[in-house]
Amino acid sequence: xxxxxxxxxxxxxxxxxxxxxxxxxxxxxxxxxxxxxxxxxxxxxxxxxxxxxxxxxxxxxxxxxxxxxxxxxxxxxxxxxxxxxxxxxxxxxxxxxxxxxxxxxxxxxxxxxxxxxxxxxxxxxxxxxxxxxxxxxxxxxxxxxxxxxxxxxxxxxxxxxxxxxxxxxxxxxxxxxxxxxxxxxxxxxxxxxxxxxxxxxxxxxxxxxxxxxxxxxxxxxxxxxxxxxxxxxxxxxxxxxxxxxxxxxxxxxxxxxxxxxxxxxxxxxxxxxxxxxxxxxxxxxxxxxxxxxxxxxxxxxxxxxxxxxxxxxxxxxxxxxxxxxxxxxxxxxxxxxxxxxxxxxxxxxxxxxxxxxxxxxxxxxxxxxxxxxxxxxxxxxxxxxxxxxxxxxxxxxxxxxxxxxx
Amino acid sequence: xxxxxxxxxxxxxxxxxxxxxxxxxxxxxxxxxxxxxxxxxxxxxxxxxxxxxxxxxxxxxxxxxxxxxxxxxxxxxxxxxxxxxxxxxxxxxxxxxxxxxxxxxxxxxxxxxxxxxxxxxxxxxxxxxxxxxxxxxxxxxxxxxxxxxxxxxxxxxxxxxxxxxxxxxxxxxxxxxxxxxxxxxxxxxxxxxxxxxxxxxxxxxxxxxxxxxxxxxxxxxxxxxxxxxxxxxxxxxxxxxxxxxxxxxxxxxxxxxxxxxxxxxxxxxxxxxxxxxxxxxxxxxxxxxxxxxxxxxxxxxxxxxxxxxxxxxxxxxxxxxxxxxxxxxxxxxxxxxxxxxxxxxxxxxxxxxxxxxxxxxxxxxxxxxxxxxxxxxxxxxxxxxxxxxxxxxxxxxxxxxxxxxx
Numbered sequence: 063x064x065x066x067x068x069x070x071x072x073x074x075x076x077x078x079x080x081x082x083x084x085x086x087x088x089x090x091x092x093x094x095x096x097x098x099x100x101x102x103x104x105x106x107x108x109x110x111x112x113x114x115x116x117x118x119x120x121x122x123x124x125x126x127x128x129x130x131x132x133x134x135x136x137x138x139x140x141x142x143x144x145x146x147x148x149x150x151x152x153x154x155x156x157x158x159x160x161x162x163x164x165x166x167x168x169x170x171x172x173x174x175x176x177x178x179x180x181x182x183x184x185x186x187x188x189x190x191x192x193x194x195x196x197x198x199x200x201x202x203x204x205x206x207x208x209x210x211x212x213x214x215x216x217x218x219x220x221x222x223x224x225x226x227x228x229x230x231x232x233x234x235x236x237x238x239x240x241x242x243x244x245x246x247x248x249x250x251x252x253x254x255x256x257x258x259x260x261x262x263x264x265x266x267x268x269x270x271x272x273x274x275x276x277x278x279x280x281x282x283x284x285x286x287x288x289x290x291x292x293x294x295x296x297x298x299x300x301x302x303x304x305x306x307x308x309x310x311x312x313x314x315x316x317x318x319x320x321x322x323x324x325x326x327x328x329x330x331x332x333x334x335x336x337x338x339x340x341x342x343x344x345x346x347x348x349x350x351x352x353x354x355x356x357x358x359x360x361x362x363x364x365x366x367x368x369x370x371x372x373x374x375x376x377x378x379x380x381x382x383x384x385x386x387x388x389x390x391x392x393x394x395x396x397x398x399x400x401x402x403x404x405x406x407x408x409x410x411x412x413x414x415x416x417x418x419x420x421x422x423x424x425x426x427x428x429x430x431x432x433x434x435x436x437x438x439x440x441x442x443x444x445x446x447x448x449x450x451x452x453x454x455x456x457x458x459x460x461x462x463x464x465x466x467x468x
Numbered sequence: 469x470x471x472x473x474x475x476x477x478x479x480x481x482x483x484x485x486x487x488x489x490x491x492x493x494x495x496x497x498x499x500x501x502x503x504x505x506x507x508x509x510x511x512x513x514x515x516x517x518x519x520x521x522x523x524x525x526x527x528x529x530x531x532x533x534x535x536x537x538x539x540x541x542x543x544x545x546x547x548x549x550x551x552x553x554x555x556x557x558x559x560x561x562x563x564x565x566x567x568x569x570x571x572x573x574x575x576x577x578x579x580x581x582x583x584x585x586x587x588x589x590x591x592x593x594x595x596x597x598x599x600x601x602x603x604x605x606x607x608x609x610x611x612x613x614x615x616x617x618x619x620x621x622x623x624x625x626x627x628x629x630x631x632x633x634x635x636x637x638x639x640x641x642x643x644x645x646x647x648x649x650x651x652x653x654x655x656x657x658x659x660x661x662x663x664x665x666x667x668x669x670x671x672x673x674x675x676x677x678x679x680x681x682x683x684x685x686x687x688x689x690x691x692x693x694x695x696x697x698x699x700x701x702x703x704x705x706x707x708x709x710x711x712x713x714x715x716x717x718x719x720x721x722x723x724x725x726x727x728x729x730x731x732x733x734x735x736x737x738x739x740x741x742x743x744x745x746x747x748x749x750x751x752x753x754x755x756x757x758x759x760x761x762x763x764x765x766x767x768x769x770x771x772x773x774x775x776x777x778x779x780x781x782x783x784x785x786x787x788x789x790x791x792x793x794x795x796x797x798x799x800x801x802x803x804x805x806x807x808x809x810x811x812x813x814x815x816x817x818x819x820x821x822x823x824x825x826x827x828x829x830x831x832x833x834x835x836x837x838x839x840x841x842x843x844x845x846x847x848x849x850x851x852x853x854x855x856x857x858x859x860x861x862x863x864x865x866x867x868x869x870x871x872x873x874x
Binding site for chain 2: 081160206
């Protein structure tokens with residue numbers, strides 16, 4: 063007998079028929095004799111509507127009230143799923159964040175889970191009852207509803223799995239697993255049977271939208287075995303596990319990409335101490351995340367070019383901030399470019415294999431693709447390229463690293 | 469400085485513009501220096517959608533889960549109104565049933581309020597903060613959300629006014645007060661400045677849909693001064709008060725009617741002890757409410773005719789129950805008639821005035837309207853008539869009792 067946590071995302075509970083389908087997946091685990099806790103998202107579209115209303119009520123609004131409003135979506139799904147499970151003969155009840163409770167800090171709109179009280183759930187497991195838990199929500203020390211930020215139901219599920227010491231946490235979504243690359247572009251992409259937490263973390267932060275970054279972090283820290291699978295098919299998904307669980311490590315496990323990038327170049331910045339702080343300080347103050355940074359070799363006139371990327375939606379704000387900071391920074395010209403894509407190769411195997419980056423550079427060069435910026439970490443190499451080469455680059459790299467499906 | 473409870477119904481908070489309009493009514497009381505608690509319903513249509521979903525999830529469903537689902541509508545409105553009040557510069561926060569808490573019994577779907585903890589509200593009043601309270605909901609001893617039944621937000625508001633010992637409880641709705649009769653039919657109907665609790669109670673149970681019966685009962689028991697008024701106009705509404713607050717009592721204060729009636733006649737029922745029990749017992753067991761009852765004078769053959777009314781939507785079930793009970797009851801023939809209307813004259817003044825019923829009978833007779841069934845209480849006389857005479861009867865009685873607007 064195992065303890066299983068299941069999580070169904072918005073598209074998996076978009077209407078009553080889909081909630082019924084989800085209930086069947088829950089019933090299957092229950093009928094195997096397992097203790098099951100199900101975490102649910104809001105029905106697809108609901109949260110957007112609620113968020114829109116709060117925005118229309120007031121552009122700058124009290125996030126405590128925002129949380130009271132938007133947390134209702136998950137509450138509705140939890141109640142409906144409990145009803146449908148009961149109708150199928152499965153004992154079930156809904157639990158809201160404040161009922162368990164799921165204690166969080168008071169950062170409304172993006173709260174962190176501090177602790178989950180699972181005593182009541184364990185008792186109900188003993189009575190063979192399924193727990194249906196509203197995802198995305200918790201309770202602050204001030205007795206108010208908090209929410210965990212968009213995609214927070216993944217985090218709810220993983221945190222619950224950790225608190226219950228669950229044998230597995232199944233994340234049901236609209237894709238049937240983690241692929242070596244985006245199958246819509248790379249037709250030869252393969253579904254991975256297993257992937258390490260670290261690779262999954264890199265993928266999530268490099269553009270793969272399957273799992274919320276925080277939920278993977280949490281799973282890694284607590285050793286929660288995650289499975290990503292489709293609620294619409296019966297095929298096994300991809301397991302996200304510890305590195306030592308994977309016997310045959312591939313050097314590179316995936317090729318990720320993100321079009322959500324914009325490049326800013328400051329020409330002829332004075333090459334003196336304190337300039338980087340003068341550029342990146344005001345951006346940080348404006349909550350603009352800077353990703354890849356390259357500083358060119360100093361010119362003879364003691365000036366340098368500074369290139370970096372920001373999220374595309376932050377570009378206009380970033381440009382405004384930098385134009386305001388121009389007197390302190392003293393650059394000659396600002397150039398912004400939105401037509402760029404970040405392509406990354408990821409793999410824990412590259413720690414022990416030299417030449418991974420070199421193969422990437424050579425493959426892209428062969429196709430005549432110019433590399434604008436490079437950044438590396440222990441288990442990934444990312445390059446910024448011109449956007450129109452995205453598909454070509456992905457397919458070439460997928461083949462070059464031997465990932466193609468036979 | 470007064471304590472004012474306001475309640476806004478579903479049509480008064482149907483969209484963000486209307487919630488803004490409601491907020492202005494709250495701000496006006498707040499700016500007068502008053503302590504204000506606002507009880508809100510769900511946005512019009514929301515509760516119906518939620519109820520429909522629970523019904524589609526399973527025809528017979530766990531009412532605890534039903535309550536978890538349908539209580540979300542008021543939660544959304546409360547958060548949005550709090551945001552809009554803050555935007556207008558009025559300090560405000562939302563309170564859910566479980567947060568105050570509003571303690572109820574565990575009759576999910578139609579719970580009764582046991583006690584409201586208003587300590588936190590009083591403290592916030594001291595800090596000049598408006599309390600926005602989700603209506604219709606409470607908390608059971610089992611820590612689960614309960615709802616009070618349809619229209620329950622009226623009850624939430626009155627119970628809160630009682631707990632706060634409020635100076636007035638303003639029920640904002642889409643009509644601007646209580647009228648002597650339905651103004652859509654009786655064009656000479658007048659808006660009443662004041663009406664007694666007892667008259668209001670009779671009106672509510674006789675077909676007037678402005679206030680929920682339970683909320684009027686509660687207001688009467690705790691002496692809460694109710695005002696019914698429109699959220700869309702600035703005219704004063706109707707005060708519902710104690711009898712001794714009304715100096716010039718009218719003999720009759722209103723003419724009510726209900727088309728939601730159906731008449732059943734059992735011909736040639738044996739006139740022996742136990743027959744009434746044999747008829748009405750099975751109906752009560754089937755949760756069918758019987759209203760007006762008439763038993764005709766016994767025939768020479770020891771049989772009698774029995775006539776009574778039920779709610780129109782219960783007619784089919786009532787007929788089925790009675791056909792099944794025919795062997796025990798022993799009637800000759802069952803006749804059902806849906807084309808009937810109950811017309812009532814109401815007034816506390818009739819306690820001390822003879823001839824009120826007589827004037828009703830005479831007025832209807834003059835117009836050639838046949839009275840099928842009569843029932844009376846201390847402050848009302850009701851008659852059942854053929855449905856097509858409804859408008860004629862209402863207008864004639866309105867004139868006969870001197871209620872016409874000059």
